[in-house]
Amino acid sequence: MNSHLKFDFHTHHYRCGHARGEIRDYIEAAINNGLDMIGIADHSPYFASEEEQPFPGIAMGKSEFPAYIREVLMLKEEFQGKIDVLLGIESDFFPDHINLYKKQYDQYPFDYIIGSVHHVDGINIFKKGRWDGLTEQEKIATKERYYHLIEQSAKSGLFQILGHIDAMKGFYPAFSKIQTNAIDHTLKVIGENEIAIEINTSGNTKDCGGWYPADDILERALYYGVKPTFGSDAHDPERVGDEFELVRQRLKEIGFKDWAYFKEKKRYLYHL
Template sequence: MNADLKFDFHTHHDRCGHARGTIRDYIEASIDKGLDIIGISDHSPYFASEEDQPYPHIAMGKSAFSGYVAEILKLKEEYKEKIEVLLGVESDFFPQHAEIYRSYYEKYPFDYIIGSVHQVDEVSIFHKTRWEGLSQQEKQRTKETYYQLIEESARSRMFQILGHIDAMKGFYPSFSSIETAVIDQTLKVISAHDIAIEVNTSGKTKDCGGWYPADDILERALRYGVRITFGSDAHDPERIGDDFELVKKRLKEIGFTDWVFFRQKKMQVVSL
């Protein structure tokens, strides 16, 4: 498929409570930046919660979800001559609630679902003080739990893309240097399933700088045959497609020859 195809599959908007701009704003920004495809993938509601919207600054309410899907499908049709709009969602992965989430997603014609682990031991991976006072052994166990959850998310077959698979380093850059063999095990499991990991450029906005995942993980992903895609994780229309060309160049340098996206949950391969 056309190597010049330009896309971004990880984008948010104001429904989640911590992003700026409407879905239309992101589509318009994508057209302005010359994208061929834009995926809308706002944070999933907390479907297992009894409350409609327990965390208004993190995710939309359950009652807003059908409207979210309907708006994307309407805009997909409206903009079809200018840009391809794909229906996505970034889903939290809680193993104990996976079937509840699955039952919601099966009602709608998603092009793809991004599975992201945002909590380990019931604490946000981005919680800045979660590492304080932990021994090296406890830090290693935390990292291993994180990757075991990512591995479970791959095995669940709920997702086409796994989100930011080393984002736990976001506000704790030392996370990357915690020694463990678990990442290789996780990458092998991902490779065995028909899913991709994303190069997510939002890491540059956190303390760690750079992208998710780090180059050494991408090198191992290539070795294990893991598929790759791109997402800016934009929470502002100005970040749409952020570093797309740089990511493309770096992936080629590492040795990748193609990357992928999903349309109606079917993998589409694009030459780099």
């Protein structure tokens, strides 16, 4: 056992249509990288859609969902004693469909659910052209709507972890410079609701580089009592646990004392 608990709560696999490899490959990569815990958290299906799989390159089909759960639970058993395999999901947050998603998730023994806002004004946050031609005021309004959605997701009671809370900068690095107090307000709400935010190292794979969220947001998060956790957001087994140690060191430098992990939706704090 490491003197420090090592974990990664955010990994994908082939079912989402844009990741490589089987769940087993991610678990084996985690063992090879000395992790104590590996969370599988593929993208949730579009439960509100009439179609089985409206966006095959983005998320699994609805009928795949039970098979996904079964496979993770089977592997949890198989790897018991070698590594803790945790059942998670990265859930889209659509305020209008919150009850529908809740009903789906309540049927299964999730260790945690990551709530991620991927759409603002009906447009994907990573869509490269979405900022073209917007005035400064419209950019501010868009950023504020993004953080308002994250805030609603924090209050929804559905999630234990909030995913990549400044990912909108992914293909638009200037996003970080749009001035608004919305982030502070959102972090305050997250802190009051005892939800963790992940330090997600996949920003490195996008134009913005670095992690989600950026250091200045982490400093504010500390101020509001928000607890961090770790997720590589690996879409390739090679990225499991990516930069875990660097993140741990950085959080200590910023002033965090502990971070969160989850089992059966219960939050545990572990010293950094």
